[in-house]
Amino acid sequence: MTIKNDQIYINQILKGDANAFAFLVEKYKIMVFTLALKMLKSREEAEEISQDTFIKAYKNIDKFKGDAKFSTWLYKIAYRTCLDSIKKNSKKYQTGTIDEITINKIKSTEGVLDSIERKERAEIINKCLIELPEDERSVIWLFYFEELSLKEIIDITDLSEANVKVKLHRARKRLLTIVEKRVEPELINHYGRK
Template sequence: MAIINDQTYIEKTLKGDTNAFAFLVNNYKVMVFSLAMKMLKSREEAEEISQDTFIKAYKNLSKFKGDSKFSTWLYKIAYRSCLDSLKKNREKYHTGTIDEITINKINSTDNILEEISRKERAVIIKECLDKLPEEERTILWMFYYDELSLKEILEITDLSESNLKVKLHRARKRLLTVVKNNVEPEIINHYGRK
């Protein structure tokens, strides 16, 4: 249904009805802003990127051929805009190194996370995700939270399938390391006293 509505509003916009584009903006502004916040971690920058994304989409709407969903096309514009912003401000963003992950460490972390309520777990995972480098955080967010398919993520990022799978695997490992290093000691202390 959304695809049919999107196409209708795209056609109206291309015929000069700027109010029709407002429907598309309203429909996807949360998605675009959420992506920008996840990647940039700055409300001001996310708002600027969101605005730029919709301006670029409006100017290039005639180039949208409908080969993918409009949301995927728009997501790609936002993703590219965020990457450009990150490249310009590279010194603001720091990336850590991946520690060696063993099966015992994974099992230990999994056992501890099972002790935590679902709500607490969601907060912990979000905080840990925020500590990841922007590309890894974004790929994990697209896959798990936005529930985009690998095919959609491939379209957005222009990565090869094998490269995306490697990056997704590394991002999961790095997330596990962040959980292990930042959360586990607090949890062990908290739950160890029970």
């Protein structure tokens, strides 16, 4: 039903009704802003990217063919706009490398996370996500928080299925390493014994 609703507004826009675009902006503005904020780590830049995304979408609405959902097409525009901004400001977004960790450490850290209260876990994960490289953070965000399918992520990022899976795998490992470093050792010991 929402895909049909989107198409109704898209058809109105194509017929010259610029006001119909306001519906799509209202419907997807939080989605676009959230992706930009997760990738860029700056509210101000995320707002600019959101505006740029909607301007590009409006100017190119005739290129939307309906092969995928409108939200996927819009995500793709937002994702690429973020990448362009990151490339333009690459010094600002450099991230240090993180050492690889063993499977045992992954399992023990997962056990710790499962034991921590949901709210605490969400706060920890959110702070740790910011430390991931942009490409991994965005793939994790799209998959786990936006609950997009692999196919939708592939469509948005133009990466191969294998590449998306590798990025997800690496991002999970890095995220667990970051979580392990952030969570106080006493907390790990306390919850790890349960």
